[in-house]
Amino acid sequence: MRETFASLPLALALLGLPPQLSAAGDTIRITIKGGDLAAPIEIADREVVAAFSVWSGPGTSTNEAQGLIVDWSRGVAEPPKGPRVYEVSFHTTRRDPGTYVVSYLIDPSTNKGYVYLPGKQDAGYRDNVWLIYRGVEGRWFHAWSAWEKVAHPLIAKGRKTHQ
Numbered sequence: 001m002r003e004t005f006a007s008l009p010l011a012l013a014l015l016g017l018p019p020q021l022s023a024a025g026d027t028i029r030i031t032i033k034g035g036d037l038a039a040p041i042e043i044a045d046r047e048v049v050a051a052f053s054v055w056s057g058p059g060t061s062t063n064e065a066q067g068l069i070v071d072w073s074r075g076v077a078e079p080p081k082g083p084r085v086y087e088v089s090f091h092t093t094r095r096d097p098g099t100y101v102v103s104y105l106i107d108p109s110t111n112k113g114y115v116y117l118p119g120k121q122d123a124g125y126r127d128n129v130w131l132i133y134r135g136v137e138g139r140w141f142h143a144w145s146a147w148e149k150v151a152h153p154l155i156a157k158g159r160k161t162h163q
Contacts, residue, residue, distance in 0.1 A: 025092040025093035025094035025098065026050075026092060026093045027049050027050070027052065027053050027054050027090050027091070027092050028044070028046075028049065028091055028092060028093055029042060029043065029044045029049060029090075029091040030042075030043040030049055030052060030088065030089065030090055030091070031043075031087075031088070031089040031091065032086050032087070032088050032104070032151065032154065032155065032158075033086065033087050033089075034084075034085065034086050034087045035084035035085060035086040035105075035155075036084050036159045036160055036161070037086070037155065037158045037159060037160070038158060038159065038160045039158065041154050041155070041158050043150070043154070048150060051146060051150075052067075052068060052069050052090070052146075052147060053067065053068070054068060054090045054092055054100045054131060054132060055132060056068055057070060057072050057134065058072060058134040058135060058136050059132050059133055059134030059135055059136075060132065060134075066144045066146065067144075068090075068100075068102070068115075068144075069088065069102070069104070069113075069115055069143055069144050069147035069151070070115045070141045070142070070143065070144055070147075071141070071142045071143065071144045071145065072141065074141070074142040075141070075142075076136075076139050076140065076141060077114050077140045077141050077142045078140065079105055079107065079114035079116075079140050080105075080107045080109070083105045083106060083107060083108060084105065085103050085104070085105045085116075086103070086104045086105065086155065087101060087102075087103060087104075088101070088102050088103070088104045088115075088151075089101045090102075092131070094131060096130075097127040097130060097131070098131075099127065100127075100128050100131050100132070101118065101124040101127070101128060102115050102116060102117055102118070102128075103115070103116035103118070104116075104143065104151070106152065106155065111148075111152065112142070112143065112148070113142075113143030113147065113148050113151070113152070114140050114141065114142065114143060115140065115141050115142075115143050116139070116140045116141075117134065117136060117137045117138065117139060117141070118137060118138070119137050119138020119139070120137070120138065121138075122138070125137060125138075
């Protein structure tokens, strides 16, 4: 048994996977930028940030129905075309890289959010899967209502023209 665990870093290296895949860190800050925001939004309140851990949902040992900012229980989603897309970054205590990035949009007709996890062809994919490989990358999902309650008022207030 000891030999199996001792050879895990070597096996991961041969597969081209980082040996730190199981070593989690704390999410310490969330940044929302882009879209129609006048300036990036920083969420640093520990209690708020703790609710949206990078290490929750598919690809984790906990595999919750809701985690990160996604309602995983609702499955893959088809977002509307056209709404402005925001970049949401989860800054962690991990290093090299320590940030997990997703895309987020809000359907203006329903006020519902959608989350995209970068796929192999997208910028951010390599850094994300260095932190955690979920096996669902490259797809849109329904946003978690707990995230919408936090993010939507902040985004509305931060827009260039308070719509």
